[in-house]
Amino acid sequence: MDYCKEMEVAKDFSSILDKEQILFNVPMNEHTSMQVGGKAKVIVLPSSIEQIKQVLERIYENNVPCYVMGKGTNLIVRDSGYDGILIMLSHNFSKTKICDNIITAQSGASIASISNLACRHSLSGLEFAAGIPGTVGGAVAMNAGAYDGEMKDVVIEATCINKEGEVFCLSLEELQFGYRTSKIQKQNFFVLEVNMELTPGIKNQISEKMKLLNNRRREKQPLNLPSSGSIFKRPEGYYAGKLIEDAGLKGYKIGGAQVSEKHCGFIVNTGTATATDVIELIEYIKRKVFDNSGVVLQQEVKILGG
Ligand SMILES: Cc1cc2nc3c(=O)[nH]c(=O)nc-3n(C[C@H](O)[C@H](O)[C@H](O)COP(=O)(O)OP(=O)(O)OC[C@H]3O[C@@H](n4cnc5c(N)ncnc54)[C@H](O)[C@@H]3O)c2cc1C
Incomplete structure (x- = not known):
């Protein structure tokens, strides 16, 4: 280099x-x-x-x-x-606007704040995203989802750019959303702006649902420690957290990186973790889970750098 x-x-x-x-x-x-x-x-x-x-x-x-x-x-x-x-894109590229039941957001806008915006305008459909800490662009690229909702349920089109600098629009169909993936990831496009279509609803009911889902998160997830959320995708027919727990890895540590005691699908930074600790723990979990169950875990989290 x-x-x-x-x-x-x-x-x-x-x-x-x-x-x-x-x-x-x-x-x-x-x-x-x-x-x-x-x-x-x-x-x-x-x-x-x-x-x-x-x-x-x-x-x-x-x-x-x-x-x-x-x-x-x-x-x-x-x-x-x-x-x-x-x-x-999260710093300076986060403008949003609402027109009837369509929210348009630049890709750096926080998806949780868009969920709140929708609620304030009595629009339903993004309650699932209230506790997802990333941006709209990240959420579209990953087809982020929780509690039976996914970005693909609300996105109607996304303006994107490729590495050559060409700007174009992709429809819902063209975005080819799958479980925690999309055409954006496969083609290395960048999301610029997203149109999301929501359904008119009742504000109190929307905010109650958001509260309920956020409480469920707080009960189940180790939100008091740094993490990247679920490290692995959910293998068909299984739960990654359960497979990891069954492999005897609850609380297992490499350096400062630990399999969360609260939710085995999370790796937490106990304070002194390095990226190497986290990556070694990911690989160790994959091996142990495969030995124990025969299931190959696939990473959800992205690793960058040489
Ligand atoms: C405590 C916690 C809870 C979480 N809960 C959930 C959950 O319930 N459901 C869920 O799906 N995820 C969850 N996540 C993971 C994460 O929040 C989501 O995947 C989120 O959508 C990532 O957004 P980001 O902006 O942080 O993306 P980044 O982490 O910055 O990037 C992630 C990937 O998206 C790509 N990307 C980012 N922005 C763009 C863009 N504009 N255009 C193209 N590609 C882009 C990056 O290149 C990278 O490959 C959780 C994470 C944490 C820490």
Whole structure:
């Protein structure tokens, strides 16, 4: 990896972005919910589609690696860091608007705040997302879901951009949502803006449902410690947490990373975890669960870095 190239390209962004929108050598434990990981060489914080487009065109012309992120709630950056340009959309790219029962959100908007916005306007359909800590873009890319709701139930179309800087719109059908996946992930597109269609409902009932689901979360999930949510996808016919518990791994620790005592599908950072601890624990869990049950666990969480 050419150390200087990303830096050189990033310096060239000064004609596109303000100084405050370009960060160098950023510790990623400060920008991911697991609170581990090394430094990203360059982070850019664009605030418009035009800025994202120009940044991507420059990156593409110079052939340097880049990655898009939201709030880092499903992302672990290795301790060696990320030698590329990270485009972080959660900071400056989070405007929303409502027209009748359609909410339009820029991809950096928090999905939980969109769920609250919908409730304030007596719109039902996003109650499931009240406790999901990521962005709209991350939620669409991952087809995030909980308690029988998924993004695919509300998204009607998404404006996207590819690595060459071409902007286009994908319909619900074209987004090819599956369990915790979408065409966005498979093709490495970036989500820019999302239209979500909701159903008129009764405000009190919507907010009661959100409270109920959030209470259920608090009861079942270790929300007092840093984590990335569920580390593994749910294997068909099983629950990852139960398979992990049955393999005798409840509370199992590698360094500062621990299989949560409260919910075995979560790995928590007990305070001193490194990304290496977390990644080693993920691999250890996969081996032990396979030995014990024959089930191959697939990661939901994304790992970035060389
Ligand atoms: C305590 C806790 C509870 C959670 N509960 C749930 C849950 O109930 N259900 C659930 O599904 N998830 C859950 N998650 C995981 C996570 O919040 C979701 O996957 C969320 O949608 C990720 O959004 P993000 O902005 O943090 O994405 P990031 O972690 O920043 O990125 C995740 C992936 O999405 C991609 N991505 C991000 N933004 C974009 C974009 N604009 N365009 C294209 N790709 C993009 C990234 O490249 C990466 O591959 C939980 C996490 C935590 C910490």
